[in-house]
Amino acid sequence: MTVLLIGLGNVQELTLVADAVEAHGGDAILCDVRQWPSDLPLTINPTKDGATLGTIFNYSEITGVYVMSHHLFKIYNKRFKESLEKNLLPVIRQLREYRAMFESLCQILEYRGATVIPLLRNHNWQGRKPWQLFLYDDEKIPTPKTIFSNERGEVETFFEQHGRVVYKPVSWGGVPHELSYNDLDDDRIDKLATAPVQFQEFIDGEDLRVYVLSDEVIGSIKYSSQSFSFKVDMKRGDSDEIDVEDATISEDIEATAIRAAQSAGLIFGAADIRRRPDGTHVLLELNETPRIAPADIRANQDIADSLAKILV
Known part of the structure; x- marks a missing residue:
């Protein structure tokens, strides 16, 4: 029972999931994408049952993969800013090749029967918001x-x-x-x-985040901040100005979050919902690789534990 964790190695989410995997008797392999671009070995041989990501592993050993898909060599990542300014087109091509390697690995492991979260087809779910909201409107899911x-x-x-x-x-x-x-x-x-x-x-009300895994709600939190949206403070790096607490939600809100994840084909996701003062609500968006550290650390949720159970 080996779980492959892919993303920026310094994020709390990967540490939480790794600890939970090991608590359930599995082994966690952390693949820190900050190690590339470099000459650190990265090899996929289509004729062999395994790959090298700094360390060698066999596909048959991997039961689950949790990938922070927005960490996969996207050109908007700040760590590439200097390289892009110096050598734009070659660096864009370089990042494309690394991304192709990791995306192919995810597809191979999914094909071999591993539980891959998120599935490759949803790696860029947040990158297609017009499609996302069109789909939800067509499914009669309430949105602004x-x-x-x-x-x-x-x-x-x-x-x-x-x-x-x-x-x-x-x-x-x-x-x-x-x-x-x-x-x-x-x-x-x-x-x-x-x-x-x-x-x-603009929808007046409370900011909720509802976590869905395998068509079930596994946690819900409420964000409170001085700004009109907690994401304003989060993007500015003012996380200490944001209050995070466990949230009690209605069956209607649960149903909206589950239907949104089902419509998107997501095994795991977090629905950002605005709950009006009268109790009605709208879905703002659905995240395919949401932050779970605030929920688990500050609001006593067990999102990482739930993920580990399905990955091992």
């Missing part, structure tokens, strides 16, 4: 009114209709901001034409 656009007129109309609007990237990363009249000034709004942006009606 949203547009993705680079068209000035569409944004101005949306702002007039909803009054209070949040904007954030179409894909990964970035701090959410609240749209203001200053953002609609000619000098600023004209920059919208350079790339589309996600605009979403």
Whole structure:
């Protein structure tokens, strides 16, 4: 019972899952992707039952894989900033090749019967938010009114209709901001034409994160912060300003989180939900590799333990 953990080796999530795997009698192999690019051995031979990721292992030994997919040599990762500034195209190609190796390894292990979280087809789930929200609307899952656009007129109309609007990237990363009249000034709004942006009606209420594993809710927490969204403080590095506590949720919210994960085909995920003062709710987004350390360490959840049970 060996579990392969892939990602940035300094994140608490991988340490928590590794400890839980070993507590359940399994062996955890941590593959720290910070070790590459380098000359550290990295080999996949299609004719052999094994691979080398610094250390050698056989595919048949691996029962589970937990991969922080957004750590897999994405060009927006800060650790590549200097290299990209010096040698843009060669570094982009280099990172693409490393990413192809690790993605192929995940597919091989899934094919060999290991439990891989997330599945390769969902490695970029958060990178396709228009598809994500289209799917949820089609499945009648409650979500805020949203547009993705680079068209000035569409944004101005949306702002007039909803009054209070949040904007954030179409894909990964970035701090959410609240749209203001200053953002609609000619000098600023004209920059919208350079790339589309996600605009979403502001929903007043509490920030919940609901963890789903194998179609069951395994934990739920509430984030509280001074900003309109806890993600603003989190992105700024002000985690100490965010309160995290266990949350009691309704059956309706549980059902929304489970349906969202099922629709996406995710074995494991975390639904970010805004609960209004009247108890109704909307799904903001679903994360395929969510942070679990705040839940387990600060809100006494057992997310890592639940993951370990399915991986060993």
